Amino acid sequence: MSELGVLDSMDTLEQNAALRCEAIVKAFQGVHAVNGAAFEVPKGQITALIGPNGAGKTTVVNILSGSMTCDSGREFIGATEVTNWPSHRIARLGLMRTFQLSRELGGLTVLENLLVAPGHQAGEFLFNVLFRPSLVRRQEREHVERALDVLDTYGLYRLRDNRASELSGGQKKLLEISRAVMASPEILLLDEPMAGVNPALIERIGGYILDLKRDGVTVLMIEHNLNVVEQICDHVIVLAEGRTLATGRLSELRENAEVVRAYLGEVIDASTKH
Amino acid sequence: MQLFWLSVGFGLVTASVLAISAVGLSLQFGITNYINFAYGDFMALGAFFSYVLNNEVLHLNIWFALVIGSFGMGVLAVLFNRLILSPFARRFNKTFYVLIVTFGLSLILLNLEYSIWGADVRFFKMPIDRVLHIGPLLLTKDQLIVMAIAIMLMLGVHAMLKTTRLGKSMRAMSDNTTLAMTSGIDTKRITTITWFLSGTLAGISGTVLGITEGNLTPASGELFLFVIFAAVIVGGVGSIYGAMAGAVLIGLATEISAAFINPAYKLDTAFVILILTLLIRPSGLFARPGRA
Amino acid sequence: MSGIWYYVFTLIFFLFDYFILAMGLNIQYGETGILNFAYIGFVAIGAYVTGALSLPNSAGTAQHYILGLGLPFPVNLLLGGLAACVFAVVVALMTLRRLRTDYLAMVLISLSLVLYDVCNNFVPLFNGADGLYNVPEPFAGALHLTTNSFIPFFAAVTGAIALIMWLVMSRITRSPIGRTFRAIRDDDVVAAALGKDVFRQQLKSMLIGSFYAGIGGGLIIQFSGSFNPTAWLPGETFVVFAVIIVGGVGNNIGLLVGSLLVETLLVHLPAFLPAIPGHPGLIEYFDAVVIGVLLMVMLWFRPQGAVPERVRRASSFGVRERLLGDSGAVSDDIAPSPQLAIESAAGPGDGGGQ
Numbered sequence: 001m002s003e004l005g006v007l008d009s010m011d012t013l014e015q016n017a018a019l020r021c022e023a024i025v026k027a028f029q030g031v032h033a034v035n036g037a038a039f040e041v042p043k044g045q046i047t048a049l050i051g052p053n054g055a056g057k058t059t060v061v062n063i064l065s066g067s068m069t070c071d072s073g074r075e076f077i078g079a080t081e082v083t084n085w086p087s088h089r090i091a092r093l094g095l096m097r098t099f100q101l102s103r104e105l106g107g108l109t110v111l112e113n114l115l116v117a118p119g120h121q122a123g124e125f126l127f128n129v130l131f132r133p134s135l136v137r138r139q140e141r142e143h144v145e146r147a148l149d150v151l152d153t154y155g156l157y158r159l160r161d162n163r164a165s166e167l168s169g170g171q172k173k174l175l176e177i178s179r180a181v182m183a184s185p186e187i188l189l190l191d192e193p194m195a196g197v198n199p200a201l202i203e204r205i206g207g208y209i210l211d212l213k214r215d216g217v218t219v220l221m222i223e224h225n226l227n228v229v230e231q232i233c234d235h236v237i238v239l240a241e242g243r244t245l246a247t248g249r250l251s252e253l254r255e256n257a258e259v260v261r262a263y264l265g266e267v268i269d270a271s272t273k274h
Numbered sequence: 275m276q277l278f279w280l281s282v283g284f285g286l287v288t289a290s291v292l293a294i295s296a297v298g299l300s301l302q303f304g305i306t307n308y309i310n311f312a313y314g315d316f317m318a319l320g321a322f323f324s325y326v327l328n329n330e331v332l333h334l335n336i337w338f339a340l341v342i343g344s345f346g347m348g349v350l351a352v353l354f355n356r357l358i359l360s361p362f363a364r365r366f367n368k369t370f371y372v373l374i375v376t377f378g379l380s381l382i383l384l385n386l387e388y389s390i391w392g393a394d395v396r397f398f399k400m401p402i403d404r405v406l407h408i409g410p411l412l413l414t415k416d417q418l419i420v421m422a423i424a425i426m427l428m429l430g431v432h433a434m435l436k437t438t439r440l441g442k443s444m445r446a447m448s449d450n451t452t453l454a455m456t457s458g459i460d461t462k463r464i465t466t467i468t469w470f471l472s473g474t475l476a477g478i479s480g481t482v483l484g485i486t487e488g489n490l491t492p493a494s495g496e497l498f499l500f501v502i503f504a505a506v507i508v509g510g511v512g513s514i515y516g517a518m519a520g521a522v523l524i525g526l527a528t529e530i531s532a533a534f535i536n537p538a539y540k541l542d543t544a545f546v547i548l549i550l551t552l553l554i555r556p557s558g559l560f561a562r563p564g565r566a
Numbered sequence: 567m568s569g570i571w572y573y574v575f576t577l578i579f580f581l582f583d584y585f586i587l588a589m590g591l592n593i594q595y596g597e598t599g600i601l602n603f604a605y606i607g608f609v610a611i612g613a614y615v616t617g618a619l620s621l622p623n624s625a626g627t628a629q630h631y632i633l634g635l636g637l638p639f640p641v642n643l644l645l646g647g648l649a650a651c652v653f654a655v656v657v658a659l660m661t662l663r664r665l666r667t668d669y670l671a672m673v674l675i676s677l678s679l680v681l682y683d684v685c686n687n688f689v690p691l692f693n694g695a696d697g698l699y700n701v702p703e704p705f706a707g708a709l710h711l712t713t714n715s716f717i718p719f720f721a722a723v724t725g726a727i728a729l730i731m732w733l734v735m736s737r738i739t740r741s742p743i744g745r746t747f748r749a750i751r752d753d754d755v756v757a758a759a760l761g762k763d764v765f766r767q768q769l770k771s772m773l774i775g776s777f778y779a780g781i782g783g784g785l786i787i788q789f790s791g792s793f794n795p796t797a798w799l800p801g802e803t804f805v806v807f808a809v810i811i812v813g814g815v816g817n818n819i820g821l822l823v824g825s826l827l828v829e830t831l832l833v834h835l836p837a838f839l840p841a842i843p844g845h846p847g848l849i850e851y852f853d854a855v856v857i858g859v860l861l862m863v864m865l866w867f868r869p870q871g872a873v874p875e876r877v878r879r880a881s882s883f884g885v886r887e888r889l890l891g892d893s894g895a896v897s898d899d900i901a902p903s904p905q906l907a908i909e910s911a912a913g914p915g916d917g918g919g920q
Contacts, residue, residue, distance in 0.1 A: 370671075380801075381857065382855050389852060507672065541683050545676055
């Protein structure tokens with residue numbers, strides 16, 4: 001694959017990358033899932049991470065979000081190097097993620113799922129809980145108000161008191177996103193936010209993601225559906241066999257190289273089968 | 275020096291008992307992916323089956339009693355799995371439910387043994403033993419037989435895993451159950467056979483433990499269980515060969531420390547090694563890293 | 567006081583004491599998902615330290631033990647609880663960060679056995695197999711209590727302590743701390759991705775639970791005046807698990823119910839039955855079998871326990887409800903977006919966000 005070279009379209013890339021990684025390598029029992037992936041995620045834009053199955057997309061997201069460590073390589077959030085930081089520290093820098101298979105906190109209600117998200121809660125400290133209950137209560141009420149607003153926006157309001165385990169697949173997808181949003185992220189990594197949901201919902205989720213961009217959130221999303229990529233993403237990163245194959249606008253990628261077009265064809269095949 | 279070689283002899287005997295039990299525990303762990311906390315009671319129950327055959331009915335020779343009693347335990351293990359453990363494991367996807375159930379099964383078995391056989395110390399009926407000098411080691415004939423049984427069983431397990439279709443299926447299942455199922459392996463049958471083997475090995479190790487220690491109570495298995503845990507963790511949980519190596523290491527370490535420090539703290543030596551292993555190399559000393 | 571009252575107050579004492587113990591294990595296991603199979607070890611440390619602190623210097627007695635400071639009642643009890651916390655920190659640092667559930671359970675049960683072994687064999691620590699005895703009865707001198715009047719008195723003291731500890735625990739479990747614990751229990755990877763320091767939170771949960779264990783243990787030695795290794799065989803941990811699972815994981819009132827059903831009715835009441843001639847201990851053995859079976863039956867037929875965990879409703883936070891036209895049933899696929907919900911209020915079945 002290396003003879004393909006990296007397709008350069010740096011002209012569209014802004015100076016300030018919200019998230020950047022260099023030469024990420026990760027092997028599982030000798031098999032390289034990620035093998036030198038390197039890219040930048042421009043600030044305030046929606047970037048798609050595409051590539052065939054087994055390209056290492058989810059592994060890259062796992063490494064970027066700290067859910068997994070990498071064998072070598074470097075990762076930066078803004079100017080801060082965060083290579084192999086544990087995920088809670090990365091989260092505290094404003095990077096939130098969702099999971100490919102929804103991972104709801106099943107024993108908690110939908111509302112409580114969101115209430116877990118805010119950082120720096122006074123009520124997470126034993127001292128405050130025992131001796132400053134009014135502070136805790138006041139902050140808690142603020143969080144509840146905001147959580148209900150978020151649920152309202154995402155159409156989950158009337159499910160607020162249901163246990164998260166009782167939700168349907170599509171509802172869980174929305175819960176994943178709204179929970180991450182509740183944490184007021186600066187960067188949001190979405191791992192196939194539209195996989196396995198009906199077309200109407202795909203459109204709605206696309207709308208939500210555009211809303212997030214308008215609010216200044218940087219989004220990196222793994223997506224198979226090239227129509228969606230075309231409609232909402234500003235920038236595309238193509239991953240293959242654990243390497244960054246090309247970056248740029250989808251239209252550029254389509255026109256610029258014969259080989260890449262053939263490669264994108266494969267992706268389209270994969271997405272229609274999905 | 276004599277004390278040292280004497281304790282090495284004891285250590286090898288303990289290692290033999292440990293190896294049998296640790297392999298039995300690991301086989302089952304590899305397939306079902308949860309630890310059986312009732313394993314110590316399986317050992318004691320198997321030993322009591324042998325005891326009954328040896329002392330109360332039939333009055334069999336101890337080695338015959340061992341074989342039949344242990345097979346009995348194997349069958350019982352299959353029943354426990356079918357009737358209790360496997361339904362719970364299927365119903366709850368969180369490991370801790372089934373762990374608590376095995377813990378509960380342990381309590382039930384222990385107290386059933388107590389109500390049947392009481393708390394008195396029991397002894398197997400053994401022919402008069404002889405002491406033999408082997409190099410610098412000083413071992414009795416029974417101890418040698420126990421070691422021979424252990425070596426034969428280890429070789430047998432090794433041959434089974436490497437050469438038979440059953441062994442290959444077991445290894446495939448232990449690597450990835452879903453994949454094994456989709457590639458046409460009858461996982462239910464393999465699970466049943468594994469529980470039978472695990473129960474049988476528990477019975478054998480429980481009985482030889484009674485023989486080498488010279489006594490048997492319902493609690494013998496439970497106290498020994500923790501030494502097995504040490505061997506299994508030191509060797510790397512789920513790794514059969516790791517369990518064998520861990521058994522030798524823990525067996526020697528406990529007996530040598532018993533001779534030179536204080537026999538009362540035999541268990542604690544095993545625990546110290548366990549903790550050191552966890553701190554230095556949590557996946558186990560003999561396991562491939564990254565499979566913890 | 568007649569014998570029957572002695573029994574009744576003993577039962578009441580153990581009801582309250584196991585309520586405290588169950589709350590401690592519940593915050594670890596029920597709320598945070600830490601399978602602490604060494605729980606009874608923390609109880610024992612609380613008991614030994616509480617006892618040894620209230621006993622006089624061991625030089626003048628027939629017993630061997632450390633500490634021996636002759637401290638008065640609530641002080642020694644609090645320090646006993648803190649001693650269990652110190653032990654929890656050591657255990658957590660060794661194990662919590664690096665072990666998955668079943669490893670952790672194996673290591674902890676081993677730890678419980680080693681602790682038992684050390685306390686049983688190493689006489690200078692807590693008098694070995696004989697354990698501590700002749701522990702001074704709290705307030706007995708000041709209030710001129712006799713052996714008979716001490717028992718109801720101390721059962722009442724324990725009840726008051728249990729009440730306070732229940733109020734504190736309710737506040738903890740209802741606060742964001744408790745919610746974060748439950749998030750870790752349900753999925754620690756998600757909790758970490760949301761910025762929660764899972765180890766730190768688990769450590770916190772271990773500390774709170776261990777304090778409860780230590781206090782519960784301290785009260786036992788103060789009540790009975792003695793404590794020895796036969797009182798805390800590693801299987802005792804299982805009784806506390808049974809209390810929680812029978813009563814209801816994650817519900818503090820359920821724990822009191824569980825304590826009544828398991829500890830009072832199953833563990834202690836049969837202990838007062840006359841022994842069957844020729845079969846010493848048979849009742850106890852059968853009792854343990856019944857507890858084991860009961861636990862499995864409960865886990866199968868009613869895993870949420872007698873009194874299940876309560877759902878924390880939005881309305882309970884005291885915020886204004888929003889006015890939405892989404893009074894309809896929850897559709898199978900997806901709730902309609904708010905605007906759509908208002909439009910389709912008449913026919914909510916057609917949700918799905920066209």
